[in-house]
Amino acid sequence: MPELPEVEITRRGIQSALVGHTVTDVIVRETRLRWPVPAHLKRKLSGSTFTTINRRGKYLLLATKAGHLIIHLGMSGSLRTIAADTQPRTHDHIDIVLDTGICLRYHDPRRFGAVLWCHGDPLKHPLLVKLGPEPIPNELHDQIFDEDYLYRKSRGRRRAVRDFIMDSHIVVGVGNIYANEALFIAGIHPRRHAGRISRHRYRNLVSAIRDTLNRAIAAGGTTLRDFSNADGNPGYFQQTLNVYGREGEKCRQCDNTIRRVTSGGRSIFYCSHCQH
DNA sequence: CATGATCCCTGACTGC
DNA sequence: TGCAGTCAGGGATCAT
Numbered sequence: 001m002p003e004l005p006e007v008e009i010t011r012r013g014i015q016s017a018l019v020g021h022t023v024t025d026v027i028v029r030e031t032r033l034r035w036p037v038p039a040h041l042k043r044k045l046s047g048s049t050f051t052t053i054n055r056r057g058k059y060l061l062l063a064t065k066a067g068h069l070i071i072h073l074g075m076s077g078s079l080r081t082i083a084a085d086t087q088p089r090t091h092d093h094i095d096i097v098l099d100t101g102i103c104l105r106y107h108d109p110r111r112f113g114a115v116l117w118c119h120g121d122p123l124k125h126p127l128l129v130k131l132g133p134e135p136i137p138n139e140l141h142d143q144i145f146d147e148d149y150l151y152r153k154s155r156g157r158r159r160a161v162r163d164f165i166m167d168s169h170i171v172v173g174v175g176n177i178y179a180n181e182a183l184f185i186a187g188i189h190p191r192r193h194a195g196r197i198s199r200h201r202y203r204n205l206v207s208a209i210r211d212t213l214n215r216a217i218a219a220g221g222t223t224l225r226d227f228s229n230a231d232g233n234p235g236y237f238q239q240t241l242n243v244y245g246r247e248g249e250k251c252r253q254c255d256n257t258i259r260r261v262t263s264g265g266r267s268i269f270y271c272s273h274c275q276h
Numbered sequence: 277c278a279t280g281a282t283c284c285c286t287g288a289c290t291g292c
Numbered sequence: 293t294g295c296a297g298t299c300a301g302g303g304a305t306c307a308t
Binding site: 076109110156264265 | 278281286
């Protein structure tokens with residue numbers, strides 16, 4: 001399930017196949033994604049040349065002079081660059097064919113993702129304009145994400161800190177896997193009220209979030225069910241997960257057993273000895 | 277405004 | 293082997 005590391009790996013993986021190349025065809029086999037795929041996508045994109053491939057949160061922004069293609073992978077989406085004449089498989093919903101004979105192929109079994117077209121500044125798009133700061137350096141956005149920011153934003157909030165750091169208006173890109181992992185590293189109980197955490201502990205949390213995301217990127221991402229990179233290969237970060245998906249297993253730092261509870265329909269994994 | 281519930285969808289898994 | 297039921301999960305949107 002793509003979180004920021006998986007999206008960043010995808011961005012890096014598709015970049016060289018796209019930049020400087022021109023779209024010769026757009027094939028849409030399924031329009032029913034999170035929002036309908038724009039009917040005019042082929043008309044808008046054909047003949048355009050990709051200039052830059054950026055990321056804002058979990059949104060990929062594929063720039064052309066005519067406008068931006070905004071892609072979100074939802075939770076089962078993936079992009080790969082392959083020969084355009086490769087037989088499409090089930091759930092291969094969209095092909096963006098390039099003058100090189102390579103196509104960018106969008107695959108998404110659960111169809112929670114989105115492929116949109118944006119005319120103006122994509123950062124002003126309704127889906128992107130209210131997003132919080134980037135936890136790791138990003139070309140498009142340099143609002144500071146540090147302990148002072150989290151401390152300030154959290155005062156008076158009674159939300160569980162797990163939900164707080166998963167809120168894209170607070171900080172982008174931290175999904176359930178990495179939220180749980182970062183809270184373990186920081187030694188913070190996932191259900192602690194965000195407003196009852198000290199500045200000092202937010203300092204630890206900020207570095208835990210950064211460290212977790214960076215290590216996941218270095219490992220090629222986390223593949224639990226269906227993530228694969230632009231070449232169709234899985235990531236390996238799941239092998240180093242401390243708590244996520246480890247209910248009933250032994251904590252890697254003490255003799256305790258990892259617990260799982262549910263909150264807001266989403267699992268929380270933690271060690272009650274290491275996290276408070 | 278802050279927060280929690282709901283909904284979209286399918287593959288994987290469980291139990292019979 | 294097959295079938296029905298359950299669950300996960302990003303995140304916008306709705307309800308409170």
